[in-house]
Amino acid sequence: MSTEVKEAAAAVVKEPSEPLFSKRNKSLLTDPLNDSNPITVQVLGICSALAITVQVKQAIVMSLSVLAVMIGGNLIISLIRNVIPSRIRIIVQLVVVASLVILVDQVLKAYVYDVSKALSVFVGLIITNCIIMGRLEAFALANKPWRSILDAIGNAAGYAWILIAVAVVRELFGSGTLMGYKLVPDAVFEMGYMNNNMMILPPMALITVGIIIWIQRSKNTALIEEN
Amino acid sequence: MAFNKESQGFTFLFSIIMVVVVATVLAVAALGLKGPQEENMKQEKMQNVLGSIQVESSREEASAKFGEFIKKRVILDSEGNVLSETEGDVKTLSVDGKEAYESDAFNIDIKKQYRDKSLTDQQKRFPLFICEKDGNPYYVVPLVGTGLWGPIWGFIALEADMNTIFGATFDHKTETPGLGAEINQSWFEEPFVGDKIFDDAGAFVSVKVVKGGADAGDMHGVDAITGGTITSNGVSSMLENTLKVYVPYFKKNSDIASI
Numbered sequence: 001m002s003t004e005v006k007e008a009a010a011a012v013v014k015e016p017s018e019p020l021f022s023k024r025n026k027s028l029l030t031d032p033l034n035d036s037n038p039i040t041v042q043v044l045g046i047c048s049a050l051a052i053t054v055q056v057k058q059a060i061v062m063s064l065s066v067l068a069v070m071i072g073g074n075l076i077i078s079l080i081r082n083v084i085p086s087r088i089r090i091i092v093q094l095v096v097v098a099s100l101v102i103l104v105d106q107v108l109k110a111y112v113y114d115v116s117k118a119l120s121v122f123v124g125l126i127i128t129n130c131i132i133m134g135r136l137e138a139f140a141l142a143n144k145p146w147r148s149i150l151d152a153i154g155n156a157a158g159y160a161w162i163l164i165a166v167a168v169v170r171e172l173f174g175s176g177t178l179m180g181y182k183l184v185p186d187a188v189f190e191m192g193y194m195n196n197n198m199m200i201l202p203p204m205a206l207i208t209v210g211i212i213i214w215i216q217r218s219k220n221t222a223l224i225e226e227n
Numbered sequence: 228m229a230f231n232k233e234s235q236g237f238t239f240l241f242s243i244i245m246v247v248v249v250a251t252v253l254a255v256a257a258l259g260l261k262g263p264q265e266e267n268m269k270q271e272k273m274q275n276v277l278g279s280i281q282v283e284s285s286r287e288e289a290s291a292k293f294g295e296f297i298k299k300r301v302i303l304d305s306e307g308n309v310l311s312e313t314e315g316d317v318k319t320l321s322v323d324g325k326e327a328y329e330s331d332a333f334n335i336d337i338k339k340q341y342r343d344k345s346l347t348d349q350q351k352r353f354p355l356f357i358c359e360k361d362g363n364p365y366y367v368v369p370l371v372g373t374g375l376w377g378p379i380w381g382f383i384a385l386e387a388d389m390n391t392i393f394g395a396t397f398d399h400k401t402e403t404p405g406l407g408a409e410i411n412q413s414w415f416e417e418p419f420v421g422d423k424i425f426d427d428a429g430a431f432v433s434v435k436v437v438k439g440g441a442d443a444g445d446m447h448g449v450d451a452i453t454g455g456t457i458t459s460n461g462v463s464s465m466l467e468n469t470l471k472v473y474v475p476y477f478k479k480n481s482d483i484a485s486i
Contacts, residue, residue, distance in 0.1 A: 054404055085238040092245060099249045103256050110263035113271070113286070174405070200405035 020146065028150040032158030034220060039162040040213045041223060044130040049163055050205040052122045056179050059167035061115045062122065063160030065108070069100045069126055070135060070152040077140040078148035084141070093136045094127075101126045131159055166208045174199030269317070272333070278396040279382035280358050280365045293317070297367075299357040300332035305348040307475030332356065338378060341371040353472055358384070365393055368473055372465025375457040377401040379410065379465060385424070389481040392434065395419040397462060407458030418449040424470055431474045433467040436460065 018025065038044045048066075052058045076096050077084070084092050105123045108116035116123065126132065135155055140148040171177055173196045176184035184193065198204050217223050230237060270286045273293040277284050284292045294316065302310040311330040318331040328334055332354035340351050356367040366389055370381045381397035397410040409415055422434045423446045432447050436459040441448030451459035 083232055083241065085232050085241055087233065088238055088242060092241075095245060095249055099253055102253055106256055106260045106264070109267065110260040113264075113267035197405050 025147060025150055028147060029154040029157070032151075032154040033161065034158075034216070035222070037158045037162065037216070038131040038134075038155050039159060039209065040216050042131075042134070044134055045159055046206075046209070048122055048125060048129055049159075049166060049209060050202045051125075052119060053163055053167040053170050053205050053208075054174065054200055055171050056164060056167045057115065058119060059163040060160075061108075061112070062119060062126075063156065063163050065104045065119075065123060066126055066129065066132070066159055067153070067156035068104055069097060070132055070156045071149055072100045073097050073132055073136055074140040074148040074152040075145055077136045078143060078145045081141050089141065090133075090137070093133060097132055097136070098127050131155055162209070162212060165212060166205055169208050170199050170205060174204075275382050275396055275398070276356055276358075276367050276369075279367050279384040279394045280360050281384075281394045282360065290317075296358050296360055297356050298359045298364075301355045301357060302330065302332045302335065303353045303355055303473065303476050305351060305353070305472055307473065307477075307479055309476075310352060337369050337371045338380060341378075348472065355473065355476070363387055366477075368470065370397075370465050370469045372461050372468065374399050374402045374410075374461040375407050375455075376403070379458065379461055381410075381462075381465070383419070383466070383470070385477075387481075389477040390423050390425045392419050392422045392424065399458070402458050403455065406452060407455040409452050409455060410458060410462060415449075415452060422446050422449065424466075425477075429478075431471060433463075433470055436463045 032038060036042065039046065039049055045066075048062060052062045073093070073096050077093060080092075101124065104126070105116070108119070108123060135151060139151045143151070168178065171179075172183065176182060176189075176195050184195075196204075232241075267286070270289040273289040274284055274286060277289065277292055277296060280296065282292060282296055298314065300313045302312075304310055311332070313327075313331045313333075317333045318327045320328045333356075335352055335354045337354065340346060354369055356369075358365045358367055364387050366385045368383050368385070370383060372379050377400040379397060379399040379402065381395060383395045384393040385391065386393045395416050397416060399408060399410055402408040402410065418441075419434060424431065424433055426432050426447070435441075435448045436451045437445070437448040438451045438456060438459065440450045
């Protein structure tokens with residue numbers, strides 16, 4: 001009796017179910033950290049990487065917001081992927097992302113007001129973050145919810161570590177602090193050391209990202225194009 | 228699949244359902260979070276007022292400290308006449324009703340008033356907070372003006388003589404980080420302390436932000452921000468334009484010689 005039920009259940013599931021963290025699923029999480037990093041390899045989401053990496057705290061909150069929006073967006077799009085009329089799919093993606101961003105913005109304003117003030121317009125600009133729309137279009141529309149969530153987490157993490165790395169460099173050399181704590185002692189300033197104001201301005205973020213790309217490519221030669 | 232998801236009818240149906248669902252979700256979220264959001268803004272304003280009389284407070288204790296130090300909230304017209312005075316807790320629209328809410332100087336949105344170019348000075352209402360700290364009265368004037376990229380604002384506290392600056396706080400929305408944005412840093416705000424807004428003869432001169440640095444003995448000038456000239460000038464004109472409205476009131480209520 002019980003074996004019959006099991007057989008019937010097995011017949012309903014067409015493909016053999018994959019373990020939650022199979023090798024293929026794990027690569028969804030790890031690939032975007034290095035080989036297909038959204039910022040350094042795909043060069044997406046650069047604008048926010050330049051704009052909100054003045055302080056580490058802002059970078060962390062921005063990363064978390066992007067993570068939330070990406071998981072939500074990928075999950076929702078993946079769940080309704082079979083009913084989205086393909087002619088209006090970009091608009092649907094945009095509406096989903098925009099609504100999630102507004103929700104995140106409202107929640108930040110209500111519960112972490114200081115951070116929301118610091119991020120100001122950039123939370124709204126998550127909508128235009130190419131990484132999110134890119135993942136929805138390229139991945140969530142064609143994959144099941146669980147894989148889409150993993151993909152979202154992977155890409156958000158890939159975005160986050162670059163953002164935080166750039167922010168550490170900029171905050172340390174631009175303001176002499178990390179997470180708001182003073183790291184460069186006053187004695188050093190008295191010896192004539194000065195914070196580099198250039199570090200605070202967007203051009204240095206671009207240069208810092210460039211240096212990270214340089215280091216990454218020299219270590220991971222597979223990323224270097226033939227010509 | 229039983230239906231054709233690419234048909235025109237379904238595309239319309241899908242769009243309609245999507246819009247309704249999204250609108251509902253957002254409306255519910257906006258209403259649900261409105262309370263904490265407004266509370267945050269109120270507390271921030273209280274923190275700023277307290278900051279100008281050099282009372283540091285965290286966001287949580289702002290409300291209690293505001294009640295402790297701010298004794299009276301006054302609304303003035305452009306002639307310096309008192310329109311209303313409020314004491315005690317800050318009035319809210321939901322608890323105290325519209326009339327009490329509007330006659331509380333704390334609730335005047337001077338930024339909105341500043342943006343509305345159709346209002347003349349006669350139609351505007353000007354808030355003034357009368358505070359007491361260590362037995363001395365202080366007069367806190369909210370400021371609003373224009374920086375390089377967007378609005379700048381602040382609070383300036385005057386001592387009992389309604390002339391000497393006791394403290395000043397500034398803030399901005401979108402000034403350039405590292406340059407104009409420095410107006411909310413203490414190194415910019417502190418030099419205002421001790422400066423005077425009236426000269427010896429009793430004429431209103433305000434305080435200027437001086438490019439290239441103010442002279443050490445200058446009672447009406449502070450150092451500007453290098454690279455932040457337009458924001459610095461914005462602070463100067465914000466101080467002058469806002470404070471000049473209060474001049475009649477200051478003259479009436481203190482012994483500044485009238486000219």
